[in-house]
Amino acid sequence: MSNGQIVVSDLTKRYKNVTAVDHLSFVVEPGRVTGFLGPNGAGKTTTLRMILNLVTPTSGSATISGLRYSDAPEPLRLAGAILEASAAHKGRTARNHLRIVAAAAGLPDAQVDKMLELVGLTPAAKRKFRGYSLGMKQRLGIAQAMLGDPQVLILDEPANGLDPEGIRWMRGLLKGLAQQGRTVLVSSHLLSEMEVLADDVVIIAAGRLVTQGPVEQIVGGGTSAPRTRVRTPNLTELVTAVRTAGATIQPNGNDSHVITGLDAPAVGRLALQGGIELHELVNERPDLEHVFLELTQGKAAIR
Numbered sequence: 661m662s663n664g665q666i667v668v669s670d671l672t673k674r675y676k677n678v679t680a681v682d683h684l685s686f687v688v689e690p691g692r693v694t695g696f697l698g699p700n701g702a703g704k705t706t707t708l709r710m711i712l713n714l715v716t717p718t719s720g721s722a723t724i725s726g727l728r729y730s731d732a733p734e735p736l737r738l739a740g741a742i743l744e745a746s747a748a749h750k751g752r753t754a755r756n757h758l759r760i761v762a763a764a765a766g767l768p769d770a771q772v773d774k775m776l777e778l779v780g781l782t783p784a785a786k787r788k789f790r791g792y793s794l795g796m797k798q799r800l801g802i803a804q805a806m807l808g809d810p811q812v813l814i815l816d817e818p819a820n821g822l823d824p825e826g827i828r829w830m831r832g833l834l835k836g837l838a839q840q841g842r843t844v845l846v847s848s849h850l851l852s853e854m855e856v857l858a859d860d861v862v863i864i865a866a867g868r869l870v871t872q873g874p875v876e877q878i879v880g881g882g883t884s885a886p887r888t889r890v891r892t893p894n895l896t897e898l899v900t901a902v903r904t905a906g907a908t909i910q911p912n913g914n915d916s917h918v919i920t921g922l923d924a925p926a927v928g929r930l931a932l933q934g935g936i937e938l939h940e941l942v943n944e945r946p947d948l949e950h951v952f953l954e955l956t957q958g959k960a961a962i963r
């Protein structure tokens with residue numbers, strides 16, 4: 661029964677002085693990219709390591725397709741992971757590195773060239789690992805994680821060290837893998853990238869769940885007041901009108917200002933009534949970064 665769900669149930673990890681993960685529960689669905697987000701020290705890496713049985717939970721459990729990773733008969737077919745940019749013997753070529761991993765896991769050699777192709781490393785397959793850039797190492801890490809053709813992929817900060825072209829490539833690859841029905845769980849600090857990459861997000865802070873759900877729902881369901889960006893040559897008049905209407909206005913760089921508490925139609929009406937000329941009037945959609953900061957404010961204890 662390889663349904664590809666990751667189920668985290670009441671998972672807790674206590675170290676001597678810190679509870680890294682605190683009664684955390686969430687479900688990650690197949691066929692979707694799920695972003696795993698949280699401020700520094702939130703417990704993301706510890707959670708991913710517990711899912712992969714690299715760290716033993718203090719209590720609770722995590723399963724992939726109903727199995728604990730350590731109980732999987734063929735772990736590399738159940739889930740592939742990169743927890744840090746891949747490490748290989750410096751003098752070994754990417755191809756030889758993958759062949760050794762494949763052989764150790766009883767996987768066919770043919771998978772090696774297939775995965776090198778998938779990540780665009782075929783031209784560099786015979787180069788030694790010591791000359792690889794960070795971006796190439798990330799690609800090799802993905803090739804390694806994909807060797808067993810796993811139903812589930814778990815990636816900790818895979819965009820680290822990638823240039824814009826690399827990030828775009830990674831986005832296409834991960835979205836494509838989810839479209840094939842795989843489960844893709846990816847942690848990242850890059851909120852704007854997550855907003856375009858992820859279908860769902862799980863947000864944690866201080867080891868606990870803050871929220872989970874489809875990105876659109878989380879971004880759209882924020883409690884924030886409407887925000888409108890404007891540019892006007894009649895700033896003094898606009899500031900007075902906005903304040904009289906009970907809203908606030910702040911400079912936003914580039915001659916523009918952001919009004920909080922009024923949507924674009926309301927600002928348009930105010931301007932019309934006051935004979936105020938507008939050169940720009942834009943609804944500022946809340947973005948994932950805003951919602952994230954709002955939801956995790958005060959919970960980002962430095963620890």
Ligand SMILES: Nc1ncnc2c1ncn2[C@@H]1O[C@H](COP(=O)(O)OP(=O)(O)OP(=O)(O)O)[C@@H](O)[C@H]1O
Pocket residue numbers: 675676678679680698699700701702703704705706707963
């Ligand atoms: N082996 C360990 N021993 C003691 N404390 C640990 C250990 N591993 C993690 N921690 C602590 O657990 C907390 C969570 O760490 P974790 O690395 O899981 O967070 P994170 O969300 O991945 O953070 P970041 O985004 O900064 O990588 C931190 O306070 C960290 O210092």
